[in-house]
Amino acid sequence: MTDDDLIDHLLYTGEGTTLDYKREGYVTDGPDDVKKSELLKDILAFSNTWRTEPAYILIGFDESEQQFYPVCRHPDDSRLQQFINGKTNKHVVFSYRAVTYKNQALGLYTIEVQERPIYAKKKYGIVEKDVVYVRYGSSTAIADPTQIAKMGALEAIKGATGEPLLSVELFSLEDQKSINSGLSFAYTHQTIDEFPDYTEGTHGYLKLNERLVNRNYYRDMVLYQQEQAESFGFRMNVVNRGTASANTVRVHLCFEPPGALHLKAELEDVPSTDFLPKITSLATLLKPPFEEHIEPDRLTAVFSFGKIHAGESAPSGDIFLITPPTKLTSVQVRIHADELRAPIVLNVPTTIQVTERTLRPED
Template structure:
């Protein structure tokens, strides 16, 4: 909330999308009757016939035709409590936001209700509200909608909403993803040998450490795979911006990769890429690593089909809101060439997916190396990854 929004609202008269309240709702410590007042007003605003966001402004007295008088509120309401209360009773789930702000030296409140699919109602009677009745705001008052109006709400929302969504394809540091990449493409031609750390005469302290540290016999093989991936890796993140006048729900982005020059392209979830391997390991380190993996990502790659499919779930996006993928998609070309990324944006409010595509080009040399060749390559890069 900003002074700019409140400045604009106070100079307007009450209407289908604006309601002034001189005092705070009696929500904290209130009974079913008093708490049903805020529920009724939010329901009515959500069902109102309007084009943009609806506002319930608390701590303002309507003084039409003059600007609303700032009276302020003395009781505070927690947004999380109000959200839980409203959505425990309303069907379907209703999106709104409650904020408090210091304005002209007084605390005021603002309930913002974005335009979204209607109708909304409560399944069970509560306080002054009836069950399965659609309340709607008309001008400066609240009425019960007629059955024909309820039907009109659903059909109007389905046919008159223009959906505008922007997709930004970026690097993990929020820069625009370039169209051209120059990489090395390592092809490992043999299975690397087991690793064993050279043994030296040990002190009693070293013996104690060695009792909990173990050689990672797969270290050289893991290092080869780690370098192969890191030298060819392209990390991609996605941002969706909702420029519509309505909320979008169940928003999902799908990404497919088409190699255009017959080269293979691996697709992985960025947080599942192999980490830089250790030449030694301990049970304590493995236990710590396993706890880090217990997190559900909004980005997932499904490789069970003919072609791998990446899905990014953004949930709900309010008008003007943007969602960002918290994890990266990892693309690992096996060689140079052109790669086409195909995108599909899906949402409950869309009658058909929004489709687009982007072509990337990867340049560089394919290097087929055995273990000796890999060691020479690493020395040439002056990188210390093989140091034990």
């Protein structure tokens, strides 16, 4: 499902137990704890409400006016995670990201289905200590003891039978920061001018036989520089915060449109003036890091993580996006497992900027 499809669905659905609209974003900075606690209260209410699908808070839309109010400033997802989860009795699985819908800049909170009840460990602003907030229709209320008991009973049943709770984090290799809320990459695409053959090489004090000289050295060096400059590196970490193992866990990364994009698990080594045939490692030949499915308008990479036990995580190896196109505005991440009735879907917005440069021999 694309962002446009998702927002279409949310606008058609209307406010309720799985959706709220906000004309303006929440206050997340400054000294006013009362204003900042409004976000905490709403996240808690959606987290505690019984549902079978994710809940959303759409920022930048007024339902009564049926008007958009573009979001000018987006909060940092990692700071939101610290703000919310530093105050609750258990980890809250939610995320925030910027989305674009019909040229309108909006914001979207996604609150996953998760263990309940969740409450604040201390009073904060309008949020009371140990109070369980729930969503009733389009408003927030306090759960009564009977409701809380039912939450505990349901979680006890789940705990007895076991249920996995999967999520995925994407981290940039450059600074190890999460890119779940957005991937931004600018690079220079270097085209190749005509290069001569490399004809001389030395090994120690002996001149190499011409058959042992890498005639393509100059061209190989340009390709090496291209790959270094035009690659974005990241890793994935799949976490199971549930109470049971997840089997046959797979993560699909979908790129649409792919353009000239291709994925690699490792970058090429610096080329040599010697003629050295490239040898693929035995480990890579026996177990490729991912499978590629190429279609005219989509490239999908499938990563297999096998079994992930409750409370454990599984990291991927390095992943490099080579020459991503400017038309790539989001990366869809889908988590599949035997125990999931439907895949868990995350859309990572992307911003790609490309400049052109022609490399000549004198460069």
